[in-house]
Amino acid sequence: MTGRGTxxxxxxxxxxxxxxxxxxxxxxxxxQAIAIFRTADDVVYALGNHDPFARHAIGGIxxxxxxxxxxxxxxxxxxxxxAFDLRTGRCLDDLxxxxxxxxxxxxxxxVLIGHRKSHAA
Numbered sequence: 001m002t003g004r005g006t007x008x009x010x011x012x013x014x015x016x017x018x019x020x021x022x023x024x025x026x027x028x029x030x031x032q033a034i035a036i037f038r039t040a041d042d043v044v045y046a047l048g049n050h051d052p053f054a055r056h057a058i059g060g061i062x063x064x065x066x067x068x069x070x071x072x073x074x075x076x077x078x079x080x081x082x083a084f085d086l087r088t089g090r091c092l093d094d095l096x097x098x099x100x101x102x103x104x105x106x107x108x109x110x111v112l113i114g115h116r117k118s119h120a121a
Contacts, residue, residue: 082094
């Protein structure tokens with residue numbers, strides 16, 4: 001049971017300097033397509049790259065527009081413009097819908113993606 005260490009739990013994906021502000025990129029992390037965003041305040045977020053409102057996977061959430069609603073950073077899906085909270089993955093327009101959100105940390109300039117966050121009510 002002790003075979004899994006923190007190195008395996010955190011997957012390096014890129015250097016933070018490679019991420020454009022308020023733009024998304026996609027990476028394969030823990031076998032899942034993950035959308036990664038760096039906001040203007042230099043915070044990095046990671047969400048599942050599937051738009052639950054799109055019938056076809058056209059670009060995914062990583063191609064969406066990043067913005068803010070008050071204090072909430074969000075990405076608007078490219079197909080239907082539904083806004084998803086970058087911190088939690090919850091849809092701001094339909095509270096019954098969410099995409100997975102993942103833990104993120106930056107160590108020595110490298111973006112590391114961890115496991116899926118559990119949604120707190």
